[in-house]
Amino acid sequence: MADNLPSDVQLPDTPSHPAPRLGSGMSTKLLLLTILFVMLSEVMIYVPSLANFRNTWLAERLERTTIALLVAEKAGKIDMLSEEATKDILKQLGVQTIAVRRDGLRQLIAMSDMPGMVTSEFRVNEMVPGDAILEALKTLLNGSERTTRVVAGTPEFSNGEVAEVEIVLNEGALHDAMIVHSFNILKLSLMISVITAALVFLALRALFVRPIRRVTQNMLRFAQDPEDASRVIATSERSDEIGVAQNQLSHMQSELQLMLAEKRTLADLGLAVSKISHDLRNILATAVLFSDRLQTIDDPAVQRFAPKLVRALDRAIDYCQSTLAYGRAREAEPSIRVVQLHTLVEEVAEVLGLDEHDSIQFQNKVSETIVVDADPDQLFRIILNLCRNSVQAMKDSGGGTTGSIVNSLSISASLADNSCSITVSDTGPGIADSQKGLLFKAFQSRSGMGGTGLGLAIASELVQAHEGTLQLDDSAQGASFTICLPRARIVGNAEQKLHLIQDKGESRA
Template sequence: MGDNAITDPGRGQARTVPLARGLSTKLLVLTAIFVLLAEILIFAPSVAYFRLRWLEERLGTAAAVSVLLVQNNSPGISREVQDEVLRSMGVKAIAIRDGGESRMLVASEVPPQVDEHIDLANTGPVLAMREALDTLVFGGDRILRVFGHVGDSEKEFELIISDHKLRNAMLTYSRNVALLSLLISLFTATLVFYAIDRIMIRPIRDMTRSMLTFSQAPDDPASIIAPEPRADEIGVAERELSDMQQRLQRTLGEQKHLADLGLAVSKINHDMRNILASAQLMSDRLGMVKDPTVQSLVPKLVRALNRAVSYSEGVITYGRTQEAPPSRRRLRLRQTIEDVQGLLGIEPEGDIEFENQVDPNFEIDADSEQLVRVLTNLCRNSLQAMAGDKEGAIVKRLTISAERNGSVSRILVADTGPGLPQKARENLFSAFRGSARSGGTGLGLAIAYELVRAHGGTLELVESVGGRTVFSITIPDQPVRLDEARSSLRRPA
């Protein structure tokens, strides 16, 4: 029957399923019980049929003796011979009915009363089963009158007989049936057990062991179950379990990678803050230089350093919790995009064109720093995509435009790059999975997506074909509180 013990190493103590309580043993016992129940249901009609056949045989023998006695004139046969014939048959008396007349042929003794009359020709199945069970349980000392026709004879024969030998024969038959039923049930249960154990129980046991092993070492590729090439439900379950374990293993690997990355970033952040602080001090000293070119670049440098310091200080906070909620204000979007252009470092004489098509008076309700981060990440991805094209005749243009529909602002970031591959589209906003270039992390789009969602907006890919990729940023205005709106409409008395 195989070893049914299963150990759970992931708990504080070993947990096993004893063989006596395993599925295999339960299956064997239940199969044997069900077969025995079927045999019990068959037993009642079987023993009833045995009883009727036993009585029919005695009546047939009595009929043969009756014919012999009639042909040889029974008075010529001695009393001793008649008694010997009746004793050998277990019969007390034999009679024949012919033409409406009944005649006693031979009798060893005439009982004072008859306990049961049995008409073999008119005994139905239900009556036969009831009388058979009655004889089997309560019989043994009753006198029976059995009558009926034998073969094609028009004569009706009857005999008076004790049910003692009948009950003994029925008990012997019942014992044999019980032993045979037990053997059949055990044999059938064994066959069913081995068949179902090989088809179902063993695969289920293997899946259980695989789950327990996987829970102990989810990073071990050997703990993933190897599904069998089966087309039934067990095969489907094994394949689904294998796929689930593989997906979970990949997810755990990504989580570990994120944890390692967070630790590395935290270490880098500690030293980066000191470097940025030194850079801030030097930018302050640059502000004292009278050169016009330096004076035009210092404000942009100061803003870039301030943002870098802010991002660096927020790294650890982000690792502990999530991004801070946006501090929303009314912004002039064109000026914000100009700041982004300065951070990107696009040279005017370079091969990549940058077009800021936003109206100077266009306003948006957003967090300034977070919006800069969103646009910077999207624009850097576009620049990296277009930088891969080395042919000089290819147009490389990054365009940012905006439109307003009621209280909803929409920013479009479009480039003339090669477009996103299918794999990048399937995992567009997933960290470490949505990168469009080799070696990329996909963090830029993931961060941008999270920041836009924090504003209650959406970030989506509108179009991506060869020569045109468009991202859409949709940010709704903050809802106006009714009490504040009413107070602003009130006129002073």
């Protein structure tokens, strides 16, 4: 592919990107992240749930004890229990002591052999969440060594007193229950994580990862051969960001292919021009030899035309030479000299046969005193292109069919602040509005009348090389172009004027 491209088309290096390694792709990262986040949220739920578990467990223990106490109270046998029976009940209830507080007095109801030293107190329904979490964590870490007093208000006793029941218990059993509870939560969390992660993973994979991977793979494939039309990604129906990205990519790839095709055409054309210039130069050189011989013939008509013929041929050889020397697309740098504008315009008119034209009246309105600093050959080509267009346009519009003068072409020049404005105006059909935007772009403005669409592009490029401007004027009738060159002046001496033209034809002669 690279062989087909013109030398000035720079394609970026396209390193071959391997497909992502197993485990390093987006899908795997997504899966792991989802599991991690679900686990994190489970931990955040687990800690308060553990505190809640402890509160409920202790409250339940107290409730069971209170119910047993109420039953014994109702039966009136609370004081008649033997020591053995009391211990047995305490063991069943999982507590070490039971006490009741009435009117600020604490009455011990039952007590096991060795109640431990009370290390913490839990008041049912009065625990703030932060403390509850802290206590739960302590129990989880060190439960069997903790002895807790659990206190809560109870319903009225049979005699109508309001009492507070209090139990003291070792947290060992609570610790074991919390461990079991934690394992259950862990198993549940893992299950939820895996199921959620799998669902999220599958959804994201279908919605995002696959389409993005498709786009990425297409970019890699396209980069390997941007000229292959089958590698342009298809447009997407999706209206979200991925759809927009895919459509934009498709558009950019198509545009790039058009640009590459255009560049290739220009490169081919450049090569063809070089070949033509090469052979044309050889043929013209032969023609110059014959023209030189013509100058030896005494016929006045031959003597009049032969130098002009030689000069025209010389110019043509120079164009071919510079095309070959400076490459296909670029013009040679202007070789600036002092040029008498009036005479240069006369020469253009001669070459185009305007001085004796049967249907176009030509007027050279340029003052003989104006000289400009310019490359005479390039300025000649600029004005020649403009005039040739005028002649062509007036001919196409029927100006040349009757043989009578119906159109005119005039060239005038004026000086201001050392710069010179040269205006080429005709009375032809004028420029169509549709052509105006692309008039100075190569190959863009041809009218289909046999032109190539290069003349104005060349003229514009040459004017710019002189740091000047070329523009289309608004004209009521026909077309009018103005060339503005930055360096010009008036010379007064008529004799000096005549010798200012140092063009190549004269120097060669």
